Amino acid sequence: MPVRLYSPTSVHVDICGNIFICDTLNFNIRFVPKVSGNYFGQNSLQANYIYTIVGDGTPNILNVPTNCITDNQGNLYFIDYNNARICFIDKTTGTMEEIFREYEWFNRNIYDLTISNNGTIYFGQYISPFYILKKIVPSNRANDSDVAQIIYEYDAGLRDNDENERDTQYFAQRNHICIDNRNEYMYFTDRQANIIKKINLNTMEVTNVAGNGQTGYTVISNNTTNALNFNINSPYNIAFDKNNNLYVVNELLIYKIDTNSIITVFAGSISSTLITGNISPKNIKLNPSSIVFDSSNNAFISDMYSNRIYIIPNRPGRYYGRLMSSNIINTLVGDGNTRSIGFSGDGEPAYTPYIPPVRPPRPAPRPAPRPAPRPAPRPAPRPAPRPATITVARGGKRKTKKLFKYL
Secondary structure (H helix, E strand, O other), rough: OOOOOEEEEEEEEOOOOOOEEEHHHOOOOEEEEEOOEEEOOOEEEEEEEEEEEOOOOOOOOOOEEEEEEOOOOEEEEEEEEHHHEEEEEEEOOOOEEEEEOOOHHHOEEEEEEEEEOOOEEEEEEEEEEEEEEEOOOOOOOOOOHHHEEEEEEEEOOOOOOHHHHHHHHHHHOOOOOEEOOOEEEEEEOOOOOEEEEEOOOOOOOOOEEEEEOOOOOOOOOOOOEEEOOOOOOOOEEEEEEEOOOEEOOOOOOEEOOOOOOOOEEEEOOOOOOOOOEEOOOOHHOOEEEEEEEEEOEEEEEEOOOOOOOEEEEEOOOEEEEEEEEOOOEEEOOOOOOOOOOEEOOOOOOOOOOOOOOOOOOOOOOOOOOOOOOOOOOOOOOOOOOEEEEEEEOOOOOEEEEEEEEEE
């Protein structure tokens, strides 16, 4: 069966090129190995096929997994959002354990996590009305909320009695953090303020990186727009490529901010209606939820609109068993069937193009009935003969006779 995803909120690629997908509303985490082998306690997994690492398709094991990432050894960490916990899965054995759980009901919103090179886990948490950035050092991992240390907090713009309080889950899922390639700064989105900030992990100094706090979309001209003067509408995911360029995801577009703070559009279009791959990244309709880069600087995008994972190769070549051109967006995982959502395709090739069902041809229309022939016009009736009289003289006598003649 073709691979079907349901609202994939996060994609991650480890240092070996293996792909991890939070198949959020299918309640599982899926895995595409780049090389055949044994992974996470499962034997003989085929390259470029898709498998489930954890989850059974119901909320019993995982309940809305929203973010995943691996450490330098390939072990997997992820957020089990509705269970308010961060979990760890051993790459070899596939055993899962909790490393953090929030037991306080009103503090249960964990919205993102990232890992530094030394194994420190950073994550964000919504505690009304604040977003709290925390960390767990490797030596303190335990199933205890006290192991997390607060490093920064900022006002989320919500209050307990606020009308927007009901949207807490949506906001919590949409604020993200990441660490730059030098492990000096942690960047995070302030979705309510439409701003991206960074915090120095040594001095704890916080500065703005992009966004002027306004909503809407700014027209970019001549690639000279400074990111601080730009309207970044509801930014909720960020990532770095290998050249330390920052990428920002919002509801429709993905922006690129270079090391000189110049912002350009990397992928997505406000006006396009195309959702198929193999076209320019700027000519496709997206509802991106995350972006990540592998060691070769190839971009991977999870898209909740088309239920697909896309790849934008940095160079032409063969990727995951298929020849691809550079800077062209290609469907990597998912059949793209937006009309029928759900779970399918486990143990199948990761990419199977969606072929719409063939409808039987319509019967040929019946010819219109010919109008009945008009009757020939009747000839005009002949006039009735009328009598005529003449007078004949015979033998001195006059006699009148009637004659019948057509006049």
